[in-house]
Amino acid sequence: MCSALTGTLARSRVYSATRLPRLHLAGLSEGSSLAFDGEAGPAPASLLLERCGAT
Secondary structure, three states: OOOHHOOOEEEEEEEOOOOOOOOEEEOEEEEEEEEEOOOOEEOEEEEEOOOOOOO
């Protein structure tokens, strides 16, 4: 938590960041919520997120 607050998280030996062109989420539990652009609603059972312009 301290490294995230002080800005040293990116230099940590135990942290890694990856950018994916798409992310598929499945097995979302019944009653889960999803928020998008400030609007909240029920989440679907699965969801595919894709970056615009992803190749």
